[in-house]
Amino acid sequence: MGVKPEKVFAIKFSTLYPLYVRKAVGKGRSADEVDRVICWLTGYDASGLRRQISRGVDLRSFFDEAPRMNPDAAKVAGVVCGVRVEEVADPLMRNIRRLDKLVDDLARGRALESLLGRFEAGARVPGRRKANAAPSSPGGAPSDSGPRWSDAKGPAAKLRQKRKLAVRSQRRGIR
Numbered sequence: 001m002g003v004k005p006e007k008v009f010a011i012k013f014s015t016l017y018p019l020y021v022r023k024a025v026g027k028g029r030s031a032d033e034v035d036r037v038i039c040w041l042t043g044y045d046a047s048g049l050r051r052q053i054s055r056g057v058d059l060r061s062f063f064d065e066a067p068r069m070n071p072d073a074a075k076v077a078g079v080v081c082g083v084r085v086e087e088v089a090d091p092l093m094r095n096i097r098r099l100d101k102l103v104d105d106l107a108r109g110r111a112l113e114s115l116l117g118r119f120e121a122g123a124r125v126p127g128r129r130k131a132n133a134a135p136s137s138p139g140g141a142p143s144d145s146g147p148r149w150s151d152a153k154g155p156a157a158k159l160r161q162k163r164k165l166a167v168r169s170q171r172r173g174i175r
Helices: 005-009 013-026 031-042 046-055 059-064 071-075 091-107 112-117 155-172
Strands: none
Touching: 005 059, 005 091, 013 031, 013 046, 013 059, 013 091, 031 046, 031 091, 031 112, 059 091, 091 112
16 A cells, blocks of 8 residues: 555655655766656745745645646656556646656756657657658658568568567577
8 A cells, every 4th residue: 555645745845855855866968857857847936935944835736836837748657666657546646746747857957948849839849750650761752661670470481480489599508
């Protein structure tokens, strides 16, 4: 069983904030970057954030008094402490998990602009293509050549796969 939500909501933000900073600084990031992530999510400016920390508000008050939750916060997704952020039912707990996720990603080395930019309205996630977009050739034009050989099925594809596995096994010294 986990900690009851009421206990989590009663944690003072001024207690949690130094932990976020220590985590990020320990991984080579700065306190200013943590502040930018928090401000992006909650709408606080730097002075408003400092004021909330000095007042010693709990997490419930911190998020309830946030000037304006970022409308793109709903795009923050992923797993934090084994819990999928977008599946958390309680809105306050979901916001707390979103903040945890953003600070985790920052500490993992994701560039701040990349981290926040991927959630901005209309931002395109690198490596993803629109569902209805046609695959393109190296020149940028749509390709009419059909599936690439790695996507093909049949005896030739099975033979290529078998050779590939044999080469890997030889490299590892497995017979």
